[in-house]
Amino acid sequence: MIDFVAVEQGLALLFSSFSPWMVVVPGIVIGLIFGATPGLQISMAMAIFLPMTLYMDFVQAMLFLTAIFTGGSFGSGIPAILMNIPGTSSAIATAFDGYPMARQGKHNQALGVALVSSVLGTLMGYVILFVMIQPLSLMVLKLGPAEMFAVILWGMTLIASLKGEQVLKGLMAGFVGLLIGTIGFNELGMARGTMGQTYLLDGVPVIPAMMGMFAASELFKLANKGFIVESKASRKVKLGEIFQGFKLAVRYPWVMIRGGLIGVFVGAVPGVGSSVSNLLSYVETQRRDEDPDSFGKGNPKGVVASESANSTSEAGSMATLLALGIPGGGATAVMLAAFAMHNITGGPQFIRQQTDVVYAIIFANFAQVFLLLVIGLLFIPLLANIIKVPMRYLIPSVLVLAVMGSFGLTGNMTGPVTVLVFAVVGWIFRHYGYSVPAAVIGMLLGAMAEKSLLHSYQISGGDLSYVLERPVTLLILALLLVSLFGKRLLGLVRGRKTAAGA
């Protein structure tokens, strides 16, 4: 199950020089800042700082990005607890009980509970990933291009259909994103949709496009706010009480383990991730509790459930990224871009051939969680103040970083212009309820989807019955249909039963 030779090589990769570790502390700090600032997403931080990874080797780049991820998953809980404003959607459930705790004057304990739950959750997630990554890769190795295409389609459908009533708009955004992802040369050397522009021959520059869609468009939305949090009420942070929160969190190991398991498995499903896992874990913990009415009124178990689930989701989405090369959400979509920048394709071959690198990433995350504990403690008082920075200073500064970073990626004006174009597209999409993550992930996966489909076509010779001989493909396609129409069918069946019973 565990390749011990690769384990040794992975450790050697990490500890033969100090350079991989130099990026971890800045990464965690960046993640904490972006996570703790409502409106600034973890994926936004990763997209903005992605160009910096050009100058790093692959392991160092992954350490930097996972450090942002780890820092961000805890950081997002801070404003959720202090101001009832989740830093990101992964901390929504943290606010349910964290904020009532703060209102009762227990905000220090709540922050301590959140920090320990995040640290232990991330650790648990990566332990599961460490044990499972080999069997997962062996299983995934049996998948051919037809299965890969079906998985991409399923993932896209899941991501696009998350927004409930806006399913059609989500699907449209995702599928148009897929189409944009195929612009430029295909595998047969035919250039489509380039409008005669040579800079589009290699396709739309995805990373600047992502910076525009995720970061710039979100900042436009916040442009008319004076402050993210208008309240001037100062909130003192006391370390002693945070330590009391540590003790409080470890009193509920089962809540943490359940949250962790939910986080890792839900996180592995493309498009679902920590935004759903924290809610699921919270609901499940409340449902199983002896006193469900105490939830929403400052029960620390609610904070433990949410934070442990959103932290383990990181490892879950990393499993999908490493094993299938498919991003589970915005943050791992940026990581996929980092893979591409280093000419690395995630997937079964990557795990098999570069097991040492995969283990190095996992081990580095074991260490990162302890660094998060220390840095989190040091930064909590400071981070509580960052949300008081006026938006008029924050927005242009972040926009400038995005423009400079995109120029760094392309070496010409294509990068900044792409940021601008997709910032406007993202701004309009957000305003009219189209899913921005679906569009971005579509753009990232477009070329891969076309390649998988082309290879399947070449293998099968164009015979559609080939699909019928692939049970896994059929299963994935069935899951796709269930995720699209399952809810509606269930509703219909229930409706008929009710009508029959009446």
Add this chain to the structure above:
Amino acid sequence: MTANKRDYGDLLVLMALAGFTLWYLLDAIRVSSAVQNLLLILPLSLVVLTIVALEVGMRLKKGTLLIREEREGEPLHRTLPVVGLFAAYVLSLETLGFDVATVLFIAAFLVLKGERHWPLLGGYSLAFGFGVAFFFAQMLPYPMHMLILPG
């Protein structure tokens, strides 16, 4: 708090998505009508166009083709000056250079958003704008157009 009001924008976005899809499909067919070239693009385009037709059909049925349920958030026109300023910044980079354009963008943004503490405004724009431009110019392996600072 939600309210319904007439809004052509939503329909325009739908039409733009359909228009892009149709144009891209035709462009791909123009390049080559071989199955290998259209394997993904043709079915995907048809799915997008079908979804657009479905969405339009559903709205026509509900009588809400030009009515959008207004969600909480800023109306587009209130954000437009910021978007325009950002566009001007990006498009002026080649003329004004990354250094001067950045300083002017930050200063203009601060003025637009009501900053009237002039020393702070000037100081921050100059320090951040020149600082970031200089940092990137030193870090990147290719030349960055600058008006004042070394590129």
